Amino acid sequence: MGHDGGMDFEPYRGELVAHCYRMTGSFHEAEDIVQETMLRAWKARDRYDAARASVRTWLYRIATNACLTALEGRRRRPLPSGLGAPSDDPGAALTPALDIPWLQPFPDARFDTGMRADLRLALVAALQVLPPRQRAVLVLRDVLDFRAAEVAEQLETTVPAVNSTLQRARVALADAADLDEVAEPDDPEVQAVIQRYVLAFEAADVPGLVRLLTDDAVMEMPPVPLWYRGGRDYGLFMDRVFEIWGPGWRMRQLTANGQPALAAYAPTPDGELRMHTLQVFTVVDGRVARNVVFSDPDVFQAFALPERIF
Numbered sequence: 001m002g003h004d005g006g007m008d009f010e011p012y013r014g015e016l017v018a019h020c021y022r023m024t025g026s027f028h029e030a031e032d033i034v035q036e037t038m039l040r041a042w043k044a045r046d047r048y049d050a051a052r053a054s055v056r057t058w059l060y061r062i063a064t065n066a067c068l069t070a071l072e073g074r075r076r077r078p079l080p081s082g083l084g085a086p087s088d089d090p091g092a093a094l095t096p097a098l099d100i101p102w103l104q105p106f107p108d109a110r111f112d113t114g115m116r117a118d119l120r121l122a123l124v125a126a127l128q129v130l131p132p133r134q135r136a137v138l139v140l141r142d143v144l145d146f147r148a149a150e151v152a153e154q155l156e157t158t159v160p161a162v163n164s165t166l167q168r169a170r171v172a173l174a175d176a177a178d179l180d181e182v183a184e185p186d187d188p189e190v191q192a193v194i195q196r197y198v199l200a201f202e203a204a205d206v207p208g209l210v211r212l213l214t215d216d217a218v219m220e221m222p223p224v225p226l227w228y229r230g231g232r233d234y235g236l237f238m239d240r241v242f243e244i245w246g247p248g249w250r251m252r253q254l255t256a257n258g259q260p261a262l263a264a265y266a267p268t269p270d271g272e273l274r275m276h277t278l279q280v281f282t283v284v285d286g287r288v289a290r291n292v293v294f295s296d297p298d299v300f301q302a303f304a305l306p307e308r309i310f
Contacts, residue, residue, distance in 0.1 A: 017110075017111055018030075020037075020063055022124055023127075025103045087228055088233065090239075096295075105256040105302075108257070109303075126173050127139065133155070138170070185258065201249060204249070218290045219234050219291045245266045245276075247267070279291050
């Protein structure tokens, strides 16, 4: 699908999935919406008017409105840190909250979107706080650089309405994390930090892990609605992890949301290593400032991670 008299939709798939992911906070839902977008575009190809918009702009109109429809009546997708204060009990029960539609990570290797910085977890989490139309306007204008007139056409509104909505969205996100401080995952300093983290983790060296953290480092673990702040609680929680699972873990490096990530494999009594978590890191000034630890099997599937390694 995607070819008809020279009209080819496939080159836009990756950036559309990234767009729908920013809108919904769900990689799986984004893929479904883009598939629906391609189908709608194919069915409407005879009505496409090149004099009104480029194919890319036209596809974004279809995808954005499909996202808005999908988001009607939906709750936002948060991370645990967006739901309340940090826990002060590293021994608290790790009970998943399966009724919450948690934010998912984005598997970079699946698509070449060309805009990794605008997929970072902190930004996507902040976007989820906005009402859907504010979210759409902010992403279309500030992330994708569509002109106000193009956005007005896509959303069937006016330029003054777009500008007003954009201003409200910017104000609402004014307190979001400063993404300019976050280094790229291929930065040599970031690579060195992640390598040291891997060595410490595989050695069950909790003091070594804590030395790599910022003073107010955050660890959170969706779908468990707990999160911790600071090296003390981070370290106490990791002590608990190694007491439960023992040493002998193995880590695989990858990226998610334009950030360094590790797939953590835990040892089992039969000598295998089983997929345990996907950990997405924010590294700032040579230290780990945040580690979002995902344990949802659907996340592992999206990243095509093997269930076991030997």
